Amino acid sequence: MATYLTRTVSDATSNRLATFSFWVKRSNLTDQDGQGSNYLFCVAGPGGFSDSDWLGLQFRGVDTLRLTSWYGGINVTTNKVFRDPASWYHIVVRIDTTAGAAANRVRMYINGTEQTSFGNSSYPSQDYDFNCLGDSGAKHYVGCAVSGSIGSPSPYDYTNGYIADFNFTSGQSYPASSFAETDSTTGEWKPKSDLSALTYGDNGFRLKFENAGSLGADSSGQGHNLTVSGAGTNAQTTDTPSNNFAVFNPLIAYLNAGSNSTRPTFSEGNLKTVTTNSGKLGGSSTLLMTKGKWYAEFKFVESNNAGSTIESVIGVTDSPQRLAAQFGKPGERANDVAYAQTGNKLIGDSATSFGATYTDGDIIGVAVDLDNNAIYFSKNGVFQNSGVPTSGSTKTGAIALTDPASTVEGGYYFAVGEASSETSTHQANFGNPPFTISSGNTDSAGLGNFEYAVPSGYYALCTKNLNTVG
Numbered sequence: 001m002a003t004y005l006t007r008t009v010s011d012a013t014s015n016r017l018a019t020f021s022f023w024v025k026r027s028n029l030t031d032q033d034g035q036g037s038n039y040l041f042c043v044a045g046p047g048g049f050s051d052s053d054w055l056g057l058q059f060r061g062v063d064t065l066r067l068t069s070w071y072g073g074i075n076v077t078t079n080k081v082f083r084d085p086a087s088w089y090h091i092v093v094r095i096d097t098t099a100g101a102a103a104n105r106v107r108m109y110i111n112g113t114e115q116t117s118f119g120n121s122s123y124p125s126q127d128y129d130f131n132c133l134g135d136s137g138a139k140h141y142v143g144c145a146v147s148g149s150i151g152s153p154s155p156y157d158y159t160n161g162y163i164a165d166f167n168f169t170s171g172q173s174y175p176a177s178s179f180a181e182t183d184s185t186t187g188e189w190k191p192k193s194d195l196s197a198l199t200y201g202d203n204g205f206r207l208k209f210e211n212a213g214s215l216g217a218d219s220s221g222q223g224h225n226l227t228v229s230g231a232g233t234n235a236q237t238t239d240t241p242s243n244n245f246a247v248f249n250p251l252i253a254y255l256n257a258g259s260n261s262t263r264p265t266f267s268e269g270n271l272k273t274v275t276t277n278s279g280k281l282g283g284s285s286t287l288l289m290t291k292g293k294w295y296a297e298f299k300f301v302e303s304n305n306a307g308s309t310i311e312s313v314i315g316v317t318d319s320p321q322r323l324a325a326q327f328g329k330p331g332e333r334a335n336d337v338a339y340a341q342t343g344n345k346l347i348g349d350s351a352t353s354f355g356a357t358y359t360d361g362d363i364i365g366v367a368v369d370l371d372n373n374a375i376y377f378s379k380n381g382v383f384q385n386s387g388v389p390t391s392g393s394t395k396t397g398a399i400a401l402t403d404p405a406s407t408v409e410g411g412y413y414f415a416v417g418e419a420s421s422e423t424s425t426h427q428a429n430f431g432n433p434p435f436t437i438s439s440g441n442t443d444s445a446g447l448g449n450f451e452y453a454v455p456s457g458y459y460a461l462c463t464k465n466l467n468t469v470g
Contacts, residue, residue: 002158002230004143005207005216009046013134013202014171016127020057020093021179022142022166023191023241024159026085027270028250029063037061039145039157040091041166045130046137053132056145057093058157064119067093067106073128076106077120085250085270086286088164088241090180090189096173097128109176111189134170134203142166142207142226155229162269164240165191165208167220170201186467191241212236237269238449239432239462245448246296246414246430246461248273248283252320262327271434272301274425275418280329282417282426284320287461290404290411292469293389294368295443295458297450298416299435300341301425302360312424313338313346314364316375317415318407330415335402338415339364339377339384345399354399355384366414367455374398381452389455414461431460445469 024040042056055069059082066077082089092109099105102123108115124130132138139146143163144155167179178198183190195206198220206220215236216226228235239245247270253263264275264282275282285296298314315330315338317323323333331338331346338346345354358364358379365378367389374395376387383389387397404411418424427434431448441450445468448460459465 002155003228003235004141004155004158004230005226005228006142007140007205007216007224007226009134009136009138009140009203011136011202015129015131015134016095016097017171017173018095018130018133019167019169019172019174019178021091021169021174021176023088023090023164025088025162025164025239025241025244025269026059026082027161027247028266029059029083029085037066037145037157038160039143040159040163041140041142042145043132043138043140044146045132046135053130055130055132057091058145065091065108065110066120067108069124069130069132073122073124074106075120075122076108076118078108078110078115079117079119080110080115082110083251085161085247086244088162088244090176090191090241092174092176092179094173094175095130095133097124097126097130100126102126112176112180112182114176140168140226162237162239163209165206167195167198167206168200168204169198170203172199172201172204174198209236234268234434234436237432238447239269242464243447244463245432246285246287247271247432248428249286249320250283252284252324253281268427268434271429271432272425272427273416274423275416276423280327280332280417280419281317281320281323281415282424283415283428284317284323284330285414285428285430285461287463287466288409288411288413289316289368289370289461290470291370292465293371293455293458294461294470295450295454296366296414296431296461297429297433297452298364298366298414299427299429300358300360300362300364301427302423311418311420311422312341312358312416312426313419314416314426315339315346315366315377315414316368316401316412318402318412319409320413320415322408323415323417329417329419335407336415337375337399337401338417339366340419347399355379363451365452367458368401368412368414369395369398369458370401370404370411372398373401373403375401376455378452390457431462
């Protein structure tokens, strides 16, 4: 993902006190996407990247979190690793070089908990001035690292994932509790909506990413807007720390024992998967459905093979782990159900006639009713087999599902894959689309953004809905 934001500091301010606070949801991990690290932010002094202060925070190749500076004496690396692509992490970095104790000059918090176990722990000297933080002409980058000169920087090692609510305070060092709090009902660590008590300082900013046309707009009141580079059409998402949407789980798909050529590749925030060489399981949702009614859309983007061969399969599985480990495809296990591009339904690896064929560019809707143990499939908004997802216990046109209590994991995951030795590409829309939506439809809770109308009583697969109906 090559989207990043930049700002050049114009007013000199404190170089000893600062706070970085933001949320990140990882996509591919560093050993999966071929990068040595994923940088979350970096700042460079006005003299350039090689002869002045440079400070950056990164996920290392072993998925630890490291803050380093070239001249400030910082190398703080956590022992803890961060390998969850399904959740949001709240990260806070506090800098206060005026502190007497060395360990208090750089402090790190993850989801409200201060980190105290480090593989490396080198700290700056007392009262050290980081000119990259506040000197006029310094440059701040969100979403990448940079090298080269200030005049012609070279971004690299972009953040592979989602970033939300990025805050920088200059001249102030704040704890994590200034930006987030524990939800009294769910016990989850969540963002504070009101940050008016904070002092952002002469160079501070807050990026809420609320305006798709101006993602770099500063909401701190300081007017320090950032310049956006590399943003695609769908750079803004509805996936946030306050409402976490399902994505494809890359960890599950990497369970099989085959070579890299059989493993799917993921992109677009784990919402696009490319399956090659009979890799079979192309991707499964990070969130599990155990009860209630759920809806998702999957765009079959392309294939290398047209005709009667089953290439694309879209549906649900009760155990993506077992499918991946055994090179299985959705619809292959006894409790799985899938809709194949040939128009057949696939259950227990047995194909029987069901609906229309589909091809490149078609969008397959999947409506899962676990109140009545049924599943419905649509092609470009038309439910197949004369299906009526709102027919309740009558289950008109539905395919029966095994009761979730009798499945391997007590429920179902959305899943896609392919069965031939060709290449299949799918994009998933769990309510947070990676492709352009021409119409725009929400679920029964007013959440999500879908191409076709969501059946009444069905919901997008996200944490807000799981907390209320799931």
